[in-house]
């Protein structure tokens with residue numbers, strides 16, 4: 001039996017445009033009458049937000065990072081994501097497990113097999129799915145060159161422990177995302193995130209309408225971005 005609810009994760013390197021589009025998608029889905037829960041990882045619960053603060057600020061080895069990310073994820077799944085899916089809500093999550101494979105695996109060198117074991121352990125028995133591993137129904141992968149992302153972030157916000165890494169680190173992280181996408185092509189949709197906001201938004205709408213989760217755009221309708229977004233600054 002299909003699991004209730006809809007679970008969509010937003011992935012990509014820092015500065016790729018994930019947060020800019022999450023709320024817009026929430027508005028579009030709410031307009032269809034769906035309950036939408038917007039959340040993020042690491043975080044989404046009081047405990048997971050505390051673990052996030054540690055992960056983003058305290059120096060630690062790469063496996064410790066991965067363990068903290070998965071501990072935060074378990075709490076998030078049990079407290080927020082699982083219950084939301086069980087009541088048939090849409091969950092929009094700013095990052096999920098692909099980020100751990102990309103950042104701690106490809107970026108920092110944690111063994112992928114070890115991460116796969118943690119993934120299975122942490123994501124099983126959630127949301128009325130005994131014995132099954134919960135994964136997003138769709139992962140929107142905001143793909144853009146690390147140099148472009150760095151330009152977008154320059155001066156916009158104070159960099160955290162990851163955002164202050166050199167471009168080389170983000171090249172490895174981007175390769176990590178590419179490998180995860182190649183391994184799960186049905187779940188991933190690659191977005192060309194280097195395009196202007198309105199075009200990125202159109203790609204998102206197309207991915208959701210192809211799956212019947214948003215109405216198809218009217219033929220010939222202009223490529224306008226979501227209403228609340230500021231005009232392109234870059």
Ligand SMILES: Nc1ncnc2c1ncn2[C@@H]1O[C@H](COP(=O)(O)OP(=O)(O)O)[C@@H](O)[C@H]1O
Pocket residue numbers: 012013014015016017018019020021142152153156193194195196197198200232233234
């Ligand atoms: N398509 C785009 N073109 C130009 N700038 C963008 C685009 N999408 C987002 N931005 C800007 O880039 C910066 C990073 O975007 P953000 O959504 O915070 O990225 P992320 O959540 O992936 O780290 C913000 O200043 C945002 O306004």
Ligand SMILES: Cc1cn([C@H]2C[C@H](O)[C@@H](COP(=O)(O)OP(=O)(O)O)O2)c(=O)[nH]c1=O
Pocket residue numbers: 014019040041042056069094095096097099100101103104160162163
């Ligand atoms: C979910 C997750 C995030 N991260 C990192 C990626 C980001 O640099 C950081 C926080 O993500 P994010 O919420 O995208 O940061 P911001 O609020 O600044 O946009 O945590 C990991 O290293 N591993 C993980 O498993």
